[in-house]
Amino acid sequence: MVKYLLKPILVFIFLFFVSNTLISQEKKMQKAKSQYDRYQYIDAQQTYLKVVKKGYRSADLFMNLGDSYYFNSQFEEALKWYGELVDSYPDQVEPEYYFRYAQTLKSVERYTDSDKYMQKFTELSDNDLRAELFRNGSDYLEKIEFQSGRYEIENSSVNSLFSDFGVAFFGKKIVFSSSRDTLVFNKNVHQWNDQAFLDLFEAEYDSVNNTLSEAKKFGGKLNSKFHESTPVFTKDGRTIYFTRNNFEKGRFGRDQKGTNKLKIYRSYKNSNGGWTTPQNLPFNSDEYSVAHPTLSLDEKTLYFSSDMPGGKGLSDLYKVDINADGSFGTPENLGERINTEGKETFPFISVNDDFYFSSNGHLGLGGLDIFVTRLNPETKEEKLVVNIGKPVNGSKDDFTFIVNDTSKRGYFSSNRQGGKGGDDIYSFVQTEDLKDFCEITIAGLVTDKDTNELLPGTKVSIYDNNNTLIESFVVGDDAAYSQIVKCTSKYFVRAEKEEYVTLEKLVNTLDKTQTLDTPLALEKKIKSADIGDDxxxxxxxxxxxxxxxxxxxxxxxxxxxxxxxxxxxxxxxxxxxxxxxxxxxxxxxxxxxxxxxxxxxxxxxxxxxxxxxxxxxxxxxxxxxxxxxxxxxxxxxxxxxxxxxxxxxxxxx
Structure with missing residues (x-):
């Protein structure tokens, strides 16, 4: 009897053990998901990794684990888990994850593979601006190369072993964010990235020797025990706008999910040379982040980044009027020319009224890239959003770009390899202005050489200098063709039609945007002639x-x-x-x-x-x-x- 009872007992014990193990894993998953939803990515990572180590696998697990690295700009680690998702669960991959996987592939400069998954993303995302940009700009690497080489960069002397980024001009000084010594007095770390909180620091610029003094804390009461970053100053140096965690009067604010968001604060210089208690701007919210301010040239408009409701992507760029009495108007989204379904952030307006910002939605080299455009364009070229090229942009995050258009000197931040800390500040000298956008259109009509009649149905092919086919099409009833090609290049335009001699024309393109009228007059193979004809x-x-x-x-x-x-x-x-x-x-x-x-x-x-x-x-x-x-x-x-x-x-x- 005992013999027969033993087997059910063992089965019960086994099932009890398996059940408890699965319940334990599910609890860990729920805990990690809760941490993930509150942006506590480092905690979430550790929980997810323990679950994976025990053999638990799912599409959601790989998505969330990949995201926990992706949103901390740890792209190479994210690449591993997105790869597991795409390889193991191809039927469960949401379009957005093809985009993120493509981005992480760029981080290791696998651009051909990245483009393959961007193509998948494009096929599944008809109404996504990022898909449209890729669909219409598959030659983005060549365009980036065209703008490259215009900057000489070096790692700034103010960098530490910690995170340093977000420089602002302040008279003869620069002010920036750093987590270099906050752990000395404050043992807290941010659960998002396991790093110490940021404070504002300053360093004086020596224009004669092109050096910076040793960094020191800036602004007294402006720094709190949480994050302060990305300041901007009015020209008279008496007003500062900056980013801080939602922390006011000793209270750490949270949204409905328990997440602390970012807000923009304003402070004025007082008669003692110090700064007034920072003011929480009225369009901030506990429910979404408002961050990274910059000012228009007339200082009547504040530009910033936010994930407020009604935006297009993870974060959008906005503007808001600053009234004469210091109050504010209603924030206005900058629209689809600038904002994508990705992340647009860290705006800056130069003296020449060039609008710089960082984005991972526009076509770049990986992570955040820095782009430039005009806010009030008057020409087709000024409407373009242009990647400023290498070496400022690379395969990692590049952001917080500022430049003095007079001296051609400036700063940007990056988490690229070879730096001193996590994020580093890089100084640069701009050696060349933005190269004029150049787009050549070869166009024309196909006609009978003798009669000038239109020849619909003619096959027109465009070949490059290596005789590689660029495009081939059959002209319609209007017998017209048109093709966009590169500048400063050589092309062959070939026209073929039955009963006509094949015609090929050489077209050399210049370095200036234009349409090259290239008519194709075909000659009949067999011609008729009569008395009186010449x-x-x-x-x-x-x-x-x-x-x-x-x-x-x-x-x-x-x-x-x-x-x-x-x-x-x-x-x-x-x-x-x-x-x-x-x-x-x-x-x-x-x-x-x-x-x-x-x-x-x-x-x-x-x-x-x-x-x-x-x-x-x-x-x-x-x-x-x-x-x-x-x-x-x-x-x-x-x-x-x-x-x-x-x-x-x-x-x-």
Whole structure:
């Protein structure tokens, strides 16, 4: 009996153990999800990793684990888990995760693989601006390369082993954010990235030696025990706007999920040279973040980043009016030209009114890239959002760009490899202005060379200098074609149609935006001719030239005459009259005699090549039969006179 009872007991114990293990894992997953939802990514990571180590696998697990690294800019770690998601659960991959996977592939410069997954993202995301940008800009790497090489950069001397970023100009000083010594007095760390909280620091710039002094704390009461970052100052240096955690009057504010958000604060310099207690701006909220302020040139508009409701992406760029009394208007989203479904953040407006910002939604090299545009564009070029190129941008996060347009010096921040800490400040000298946007359009009509009729149905192909096909299409009823190509390049445009001779034209593009009109006039393989027709036109002969005051058939003329001779050999019954004409320059009688000699010389040459004399006649008409109104006593252009200097080969039988 005991023997038979033992097996059910063992089964019960096994099932109890398995059940408890699964429940334990589920609890850990729930805990990690709760931490993830509150942006406590480091805690979430540890929980998820323990679950994975015990063999637990799911699409949600890999998504959340990848995100816990992705949103901390630990892209290479995120790449591992997104890769597991894509490989193990291809049927459960949401479009957004193809985008994030593509971004992490860029972080290790696997751009070809990244583009493959961006293509998947594009196919599943018809209404996504990021997809549209990729669809219309698959040559983004070449455009970035076009703008690259305009900066000389170096790691700034103010960097520490901790996080340093977000420089602002403040007179002869710079003010920036750093977590370098906050752990000395405050043992707290941020659960988002396991790093100490940020304070504002300052360093004085020596323009003679191009050096910065040792950094020291800035602003006294401006720094709290939580984050302060990304300041901006008015030109008189008496007002500061900066980012801080939602922390006011000793109270740590949270949203409904228990998450602490970011807010913008304002402070004024008081009569003692210190700063007033920072004011919480009225459009801040406990429920969303408002951060990273910058000012317009007239200081009447504040620009910032926020994930407030109604935005397009993870964070959008906004503007808000600053009224004369210091109050504020209603924040306004900057729109789809700038904002994407990704992250747009860290705005800056230079003295030249160039608007710089960081984005991972616009096409870049990986992580956040720095872009520039105009806020109030007047031309097509000024509407463009342009990646400023390498070496400022790279495969990691690049952000908080500022520049003095007069000295061409500035700063940006990056978490690229080779720095001193997590985020580092880089100084730069701009050696060249933004290169003019250049886009060439090759366009034209396809026509019959002889009749000028449109030729719909013609196949037009564009090849590059290496004879690689760029694009091929069949023209419609309007017989028009158009193709955008690169600047300063060489292309071949080929037109093919049944019953016509294939035509190929070489097109050299310049370094300036323009449309190159490239008409394609096709010649029929078999042409009809009748009595009275001019073989020179039927055969599209080049002009028959003679030396000045001469009637000897030149070598270039002989090539054209060979075509006429060949046709006469094919049609032995054909007879022609060679007619020679001059323009109106010179004496009338002289021109008549000269044309007669040239006609006879042409006939003589053709007879020497085997054409019977009874099939040829030659006659000179001098200037008596012009094809335009450029006769005696006229003031025509040189090209118009040239039209009258011609040879005709008229079929008389």
């Amino acid at each position: 073989l020179a036109k039927v055969l599209s002969l080049k002009p028959i030239y003679f030396d000045f005051d001469g009637d000897y058939v030149r070598e270039d003329a002989a090539i054209e005459l060979a075509k006429v001779i060949e046709v006469m050999n094919q049609y032995p019954e054909m007879k022609i009259e060679v007619r020679s004409h001059t323009d109106s320059h010179g004496d009338d009688a002289y021109n008549l005699d000269l044309s007669e000699r040239r006609a006879k010389s042409t006939v003589k040459y053709m007879i020497s090549k085997g054409i019977s004399s009874d099939r040829l006649d030659g006659k000179g008409y001098g200037e008596t039969k012009p094809i335009n109104d450029c006769g005696n006593d006229t003031n025509c252009k040189k090209e118009e006179y040239q039209l009258n200097r011609r040879s005709e080969f008229i079929i008389v039988k």
